[in-house]
Amino acid sequence: MASIQHSILYWFDENKRDLPWRESKNPYSVWISEIILQQTRVEQGKPYYDRFMNRFPSVFDLANADEEDVLLAWKGLGYYTRARNILKCAKTIVGEYGGSFPKEREELLNLPGIGEYTAAAIASICWDQPYIALDGNIIRIVSRVFNIDSPFSYSSGKAIFKTMGQEFVSKDRPGDFNQALMDLGASICLPKSPRCDQCPILGFCEAKKINKQHERPVKLAKRKPINRFLLFFVHYKNKKLALIKQENSGIWKNLYLFPHVEYPSEHQLLEAKEGLDSFVSGIHLLSHQRIHYVAIKGERLKKQEDMQQELVWVPVKDIENLPIPRLMAHIFEVWPNAKTQD
DNA sequence: GATGCGTGGCG
DNA sequence: TCGCCAAGCAT
Numbered sequence: 623m624a625s626i627q628h629s630i631l632y633w634f635d636e637n638k639r640d641l642p643w644r645e646s647k648n649p650y651s652v653w654i655s656e657i658i659l660q661q662t663r664v665e666q667g668k669p670y671y672d673r674f675m676n677r678f679p680s681v682f683d684l685a686n687a688d689e690e691d692v693l694l695a696w697k698g699l700g701y702y703t704r705a706r707n708i709l710k711c712a713k714t715i716v717g718e719y720g721g722s723f724p725k726e727r728e729e730l731l732n733l734p735g736i737g738e739y740t741a742a743a744i745a746s747i748c749w750d751q752p753y754i755a756l757d758g759n760i761i762r763i764v765s766r767v768f769n770i771d772s773p774f775s776y777s778s779g780k781a782i783f784k785t786m787g788q789e790f791v792s793k794d795r796p797g798d799f800n801q802a803l804m805d806l807g808a809s810i811c812l813p814k815s816p817r818c819d820q821c822p823i824l825g826f827c828e829a830k831k832i833n834k835q836h837e838r839p840v841k842l843a844k845r846k847p848i849n850r851f852l853l854f855f856v857h858y859k860n861k862k863l864a865l866i867k868q869e870n871s872g873i874w875k876n877l878y879l880f881p882h883v884e885y886p887s888e889h890q891l892l893e894a895k896e897g898l899d900s901f902v903s904g905i906h907l908l909s910h911q912r913i914h915y916v917a918i919k920g921e922r923l924k925k926q927e928d929m930q931q932e933l934v935w936v937p938v939k940d941i942e943n944l945p946i947p948r949l950m951a952h953i954f955e956v957w958p959n960a961k962t963q964d
Numbered sequence: 965g966a967t968g969c970g971t972g973g974c975g
Numbered sequence: 976t977c978g979c980c981a982a983g984c985a986t
Contacts, residue, residue, distance in 0.1 A: 700970030
């Protein structure tokens with residue numbers, strides 16, 4: 623009987639996708655494609671890859687580029703830290719490695735923007751080093767084939783996936799094996815409706831045997847939302863808006879937002895706004911918190927004894943003409959740097 | 965370990 | 976419609 627690895631590689635040889643970054647195994651193009659494809663769909667990344675390689679054909683061209691130009695090539699793709707790291711990394715490779723990538727996994731991991739997944743992908747595709755590249759696709763396939771019921775996000779779960787994955791990965795063709803699993807995950811072993819009837823390794827899948835393929839991978843249980851009760855002050859005067867800087871902790875740490883007071887219960891929030899000129903209220907969801915809010919005009923601001931933070935007055939255009947829902951949207955629109963606002 | 969980062973596709 | 980999430984990483 624054929625091994626599971628053999629079945630996967632056979633399927634790959636017959637069905638592999640024709641993608642621009644598969645034309646070469648040189649580390650530069652593999653690296654660029656892997657960075658572009660982080661949290662990004664193949665169809666979205668393709669045109670960026672083509673333009674990027676055309677604009678920066680080698681690691682030397684990239685290392686000599688201005689950050690502005692790299693960011694321009696990245697414009698519209700998102701996660702712009704990737705673009706900044708890609709430039710830093712190119713400079714390191716040229717400056718410290720004479721323009722060729724280090725082949726040791728540990729050295730790859732030290733490069734900016736390269737984590738466990740990308741290091742494994744580069745090492746396996748370029749130099750046939752037997753590392754499993756645990757991306758979303760391969761996590762899903764491994765969780766189903768071995769019926770792993772522990773979430774990848776737990777460190778204990780991560781250890782299981784790494785152990786099983788390392789055992790799983792083909793030692794003969796690890797690069798093809800990783801890419802095969804990604805293709806399989808993208809076309810057959812889908813997150814929601816896996817096409818098990820077309821799967822080349824159906825007979826090896828432990829989850830399918832007990833009909834739990836839909837329950838894999840196990841996701842971390844969502845924490846139930848915490849209720850919070852906040853009274854906001856919208857204080858707009860002389861075309862300036864009052865903001866406060868948050869402490870270096872909590873959900874809006876170090877950000878600027880409207881002055882506010884927090885109450886322990888909805889009852890106390892409603893009691894506090896009693897008699898005040900409240901004009902909008904509602905619930906805002908943010909990071910497993912349900913924030914019940916009431917906003918009042920700011921004339922009463924000075925009388926609030928609980929308001930201890932120092933106010934920062936920020937010039938804002940035309941706030942008096944904004945409809946209330948738009949204004950309220952601003953309340954939860956936190957500002958990293960009040961000085962840059964106008 | 966939890967959180968932020970960006971855009972586009974999907975049911 | 977809109978929440979979920981897709982070839983993760985850094986902090």
